[in-house]
Amino acid sequence: MSAVPIRSRLWRAFHQLGSPPYVYRLAGRLAPWLGTMSCVLLAVGAFWGLVLAPPDYLQGDSFRIIYIHVPSAYLSMGGYVLMAVAAAIGYIWRMKLAHGVAVCVAPLGAWFTALALITGGIWGKPTWGTYWEWGDARLMFELLLLFLFIGYMVLRMSFDERDKADRVSALLAVVGVVNVPIIHYSVEWWTTLHQGPTLIREGGPSITMDMLIPLLIMLAGFSLFFGWLLCKRLQGEILRRESRTRWVRNLAAEAAA
Amino acid sequence: MLTVTSLEVWRGESCLLRDLSFELLPGQTALITGPNGSGKTSLLRVLAGLALPFAGRTQWCGTKVHRLAPETRSEIAYLGHRDGLKNELTAEGNLQFTRDFWNGRDEIDRILDELRLKPFRRREVRRLSAGQRRRLALGCLRLKPARLWLLDEPLTNLDDKGVGVMQTWLQHHTGAGGLAAVSTHQPGRLTGSLAIEL
Amino acid sequence: MLTVTSLEVWRGESCLLRDLSFELLPGQTALITGPNGSGKTSLLRVLAGLALPFAGRTQWCGTKVHRLAPETRSEIAYLGHRDGLKNELTAEGNLQFTRDFWNGRDEIDRILDELRLKPFRRREVRRLSAGQRRRLALGCLRLKPARLWLLDEPLTNLDDKGVGVMQTWLQHHTGAGGLAAVSTHQPGRLTGSLAIEL
Amino acid sequence: MADIFICILKRDLRLAFRRWSELATPLIFFVIIASLFPLAASPDEAQLRSTGAAVLWMSALLSSLLALDGLFRADAEDGSMEQLILGPAPLGLVVLAKIVAHWSVSGVPLLVLAPVLALSFYLPLTALPGLVAALALATPTLSVLAAIGAALTVSLRAGGTIIGLLILPLTGPVLIFGTRATELAALGEPLAGPLYLLAALAVLSVSLGPVITAAAVRTALE
Amino acid sequence: MADIFICILKRDLRLAFRRWSELATPLIFFVIIASLFPLAASPDEAQLRSTGAAVLWMSALLSSLLALDGLFRADAEDGSMEQLILGPAPLGLVVLAKIVAHWSVSGVPLLVLAPVLALSFYLPLTALPGLVAALALATPTLSVLAAIGAALTVSLRAGGTIIGLLILPLTGPVLIFGTRATELAALGEPLAGPLYLLAALAVLSVSLGPVITAAAVRTALE
């Protein structure tokens, strides 16, 4: 084992990740862990954030929606990057499985984007006095991110050969990735209602500890939840893509027996 | 020098070709025949590098066709069911463009003459008849400095004279060391040294 | 009962036909032949009423073809160089539409069977091969309750079996008192009782 | 007659649903135009309210024009149009059926969506019925006009854009009455006047439009 | 290399001029949109001035999207695209030449026309150089983006409308920087900031865009 040079071990791992049965089983084994972990973290984080953490000196209790808003906003962006990277890998190395991942991420990302928009809107009412502000760059670009997710799915659906749909829409996903940094820096480039960076910024997070810790817990919980959903969807997608292969038919036979 | 090794071509859910291997040498013509829907067009597109095979290889002088560098790629000329002409340009304009883009032979006049398209040289392509268009497409093919011709039913819509011209050109081409793979439903009207039945 | 009287057809600057007269009676097939660009397509379009002649008349049962009432117009069926199929519909969907629109025969199954398109009945037309598409276009023609068939090179892209089917259908059609005017570059493969050379 | 109408309608609807993206996109186009606009303009509420109606109508107009561009082109290119011309039905009827099919996949969803956008432009809730009524009366006219344009350009390659050239000037009246109705509705005043005018335009265009369109198609393909 | 670029450029320009309507219409489209808008909105000077820049930019964007819709479609349908793919030049170069050709018949006239429209929206005379500079830097990016959209949808029938959905989200930054520059110019303030950003976007898109577009065309026609 130790004799194997690191390069070739990495290569083998990469190779294994291209093998549908392996990934199918991997996802099946990971899913329960991710599911339970995310449940626990979400419960802890929610209790801490909603009950234990003190009310904000400015916003009172309305700030508590941060525990949903921020994780879903992060995941919407992270989801897009994940989708784009998977699609790029699929395109460059002709790896069908990577396309499968991108396909599974798209609707999840779209839902989390929608959640970020909705929770942001709800939060906006008490703090900014409006649900939605046309012309606020962060808000607009987050909306455009939703359109990009939808565009990716629409483009896929307009092709009826899966292979072609994979490869063409992968290019769109890659091009659209420019939106992500724009969303992140929009609050610095334009004067916006939306507040500046709080967590990822030079000089560390600017938020008190007793608000930060539950936020981090919720962030982890949401991410694991995302991972759990992804594993579930990926399993289905793999079965659909590989329905003509022997191992899937064997699997079906086992399940029937 | 076109080498095809255990090629397997799928279209949608169905496998069209399995384990097809052959080698085409300079001076040879392969006649591809088969009933409608047997995969002639699909095969030619794979040979041209326009589509990827499911398995197997198609190599031109040792390189996979879809990996060819642009300069070598121009040694292969493909003519499909569609003519690939611009409707808005004149017959001559189409030939000129082909010549400039492919850096081809300077024989436009002679070709128009052989195809009997001289009187129509300044007519827009969309005002040509179906057969005249097909002739023009063959003229474009002839201008290209290609060594391998991939032709998908080149005789469609041609009259007897047109077929005659095509026969002469094909002989000429292979006689000068060229290669050709031609699909057709009228194998009697073309001569080939290699028969591929699908 | 198709009467053509001293027809003169121009296309752009050039006169294609001058003083063409003939009469086609029930049971007869007119084979229209001629080199590329001689005006076969132009003539058929005039006969169908899609284009107007420069001079002369084309009458169907005594009425000029471009003046026909919609109900009588459906006694004439035209198939041009293009197939007139919808790419997005399935093979069956195209046939069904033709049947409903033309109020045609209810023979979709039999026709798909004869054309050997049964396995592809649910496939979208743009995924069919060129010959399969042409077959389907002929199937649409066959569904129409028309008495006069105007066919422009119907054998294009067809394989031998397809040509056979077409031959049978044509015999059947004229045998039952139908009329047909067919242009072709392979007159040997079709039999006609009237030859029109352009 | 009626069954031929239905047969064409069914065909075109089926074609539209086969490409469901074609169905959804004019709409999304409409949303995107209407939502990018405030981004470019300064997003202050008073101003948005006053230009909101105009932007809504412009984008409704553009999205219905875009949706109808291909109305005859696809049929003309694959040879189906010749078959329809030679068929056993008056061409005007066929054309009408095609327009109705297109309207019901591009116009109707627009009616559903417009109120939502109107609210986001701060139009008052009470203005919505008026807005929807105006759109319901205006979109048929827009569809017919777009169809005429599509027919006139069917034999030209550049149809996509020339259609705008031919049709946009004709849509002027619809646009004016439409925004007028919306503004009146927003102010809570009676808006029967512009609505009557819109209805008159709709009747006129739906009765004469198909005949003109049919003639244009026939000539274009001659 | 250079002569192949010029050869494609010449071909596409010649095709564009053969269909002169194709050449003129995006422009007229632009004019009509931009002139119908004040008709629909209330034509009061202060308000027109403040929304003028946004309307100008929106219509520039839309007309360039429309003009580029057919960039590859015509070639794909008549089989020329296959010939270009198999030709002796890198496809990215061919694509770049096509984009340049299209830009010079759709973008350049827009640059000429925009100042006239701007004046009719009561923008001050001193703002015009800034506006033209911003448009000159923005239209290449818009063209490249539209080309990507056209390539992605080249094998779809519904291309025309779906492009909007795919590409409009990406045009957000251009639109924002562009209007920002116009507004700054109107106020007489320095506008180097947004212009630099527009230039950066242009460089980025012109260098990477053709490669992505070429990949998309090749894949879509596979």
Ligand code: HEM
């Ligand atoms: C519809 C309205 C809103 C949208 C679309 C939205 C969108 C986003 C997005 C995309 C992020 C992630 C940015 C990044 O990581 O770079 C974010 C983060 C955040 N948002 Fe919002 N938001 C909205 C409303 C609000 C409101 C009203 C507040 C509170 C006043 C708020 C507070 C925050 C905070 C504190 C963060 C974390 C910032 C950081 O760590 O960088 N958001 N939002």
Ligand SMILES: Nc1ncnc2c1ncn2[C@@H]1O[C@H](COP(=O)(O)OP(=O)(O)OP(=O)(O)O)[C@@H](O)[C@H]1O
């Ligand atoms: N729109 C047009 N305008 C001017 N001339 C045309 C037009 N269409 C065709 N022609 C010319 O009319 C002549 C007859 O064309 P037509 O299509 O009828 O020939 P055809 O006999 O069908 O030929 P083919 O065997 O090639 O199909 C040709 O010389 C052609 O160039």
Ligand SMILES: Nc1ncnc2c1ncn2[C@@H]1O[C@H](COP(=O)(O)OP(=O)(O)OP(=O)(O)O)[C@@H](O)[C@H]1O
């Ligand atoms: N895009 C596609 N998706 C799925 N199947 C397709 C597609 N295109 C073609 N086919 C099928 O592949 C088979 C082969 O098609 P191909 O066009 O290669 O046949 P061909 O031998 O050229 O026939 P023809 O003589 O009719 O031109 C046909 O059965 C056809 O239905």
Ligand SMILES: [Mg+2]
């Ligand atoms: Mg074929």
Ligand SMILES: [Mg+2]
């Ligand atoms: Mg002909």
